[in-house]
Amino acid sequence: MNFQQYDSADDFAQVAMPFLEKNEDKFSLFLGVLQGIRQGNYENPFMASIEEEGELLALFQMTPPHPLNIIFVNEERMEVCIDLVISELIKQSIPVESIISGKEWAYSFAEKWQEQTGQSASILMDQGLYRLDQVDDSIEMSPGAWRYANEQDRVLVEAWYHLFVQDTGLPPSKNHAEVQTHVKQMVDNQEVFLWEHNGETVSMMKKARPTEHGVTVSLVFTPKEQRKKGYARTMVAAGSKELLEEFQFCVLYTDMLNPTSNKIYQEIGYQKIIDSVHLKLEK
Known part of the structure; x- marks a missing residue:
């Protein structure tokens, strides 16, 4: 061997x-x-x-x-x-x-x-990996429309990036300067999708790691004051549908301990293909 x-x-x-x-x-x-x-x-x-x-x-x-x-x-x-x-x-x-x-x-x-x-090992996130081949068009969509993030959105995206890391409970892998550089690249490459309603940005998602036939949806975030209005589901449904114009399928990781997000993704048409886990190795 x-x-x-x-x-x-x-x-x-x-x-x-x-x-x-x-x-x-x-x-x-x-x-x-x-x-x-x-x-x-x-x-x-x-x-x-x-x-x-x-x-x-x-x-x-x-x-x-x-x-x-x-x-x-x-x-x-x-x-x-x-x-x-x-x-x-x-x-x-x-x-x-x-x-x-x-x-x-x-x-x-x-x-x-x-x-x-x-x-020893401790769990950072109990994950499910989901795949989408077609968006269920029967789902109810929140009012508004999606657009790509632009230069004027960078400060907001940076702030939401930090809040996303806090919400997921994962240790930050980048300092503030690195996040600024990373977000600039994301925005410049048109990887960040935003949902707007009445002129206000209310949710976001990111296109990540494209392969020959598929692409990953990540960084799905809605600020607390805008939650429970269906914006995340609508953003992911609309963004995924746009990505499926270019790719055969989308994948995304979910926190299996968050039944709300798992329910949302399944309503869109995502189906779990494997159970995954992210473990921290204690020093």
């Missing part, structure tokens, strides 16, 4: 892409980030695979400070793959603050990690 770490994203892609492209929806996060690495959008990425006699067994990817993303191609070899990658991470002193993966895979990794490091 061979553990291979890659310095070249193109070399890693040659190994990973055939599998990822066959599972473009389920592993859209891994695939989208890999494309970002190839474009130079991440510093010091960790990329590795495990193979045995020419068979791909597992893939690993991390763009610090983001979580280690784990895929087991051959689940029958999962336990030995976990032992091998953990030993390599420890040997090379590669810090891992959190992991994201299918729920069973993530908890199996966390159990082995605790055995070998003494560090």
Whole structure:
């Protein structure tokens, strides 16, 4: 069994892409980030695979400070793959603050990690990954219309970005200056959708990680004073419908502990395809 770490994203892609492209929806996060690495959008990425006699067994990817993303191609070899990658991470002193993966895979990794490091795992988000192929046109839409965010919206989008991180309970991965730069790129690339009603911006969503056939919907946010008016559902429905003009499908991650958001997305037409979990590894 061979553990291979890659310095070249193109070399890693040659190994990973055939599998990822066959599972473009389920592993859209891994695939989208890999494309970002190839474009130079991440510093010091960790990329590795495990193979045995020419068979791909597992893939690993991390763009610090983001979580280690784990895929087991051959689940029958999962336990030995976990032992091998953990030993390599420890040997090379590669810090891992959190992991994201299918729920069973993530908890199996966390159990082995605790055995070998003494560090336990706590849940950051119990997630469901949903896919949409067609918006249900029968859903009730809130009044207003969508538009792309522009330069004049940057301060608002920055503020909502910070509030979104607080609402989700996730540790911030960017400081204020980095958020400003990130939001500018998002706005310049027409990735941010806003819903307006009576001249007031009331909700937003973001287009993220486009792949050959699909795209991710993320950063869905409505300020507290505008909630319970259907704006989030309307924004995601309208934005997703626009994205489906270009892509075959949309995917999004939801917090499974938030029944309201899960109900909203299902009403739009999103259907859950896998259970995922984001775990923090305690120091």
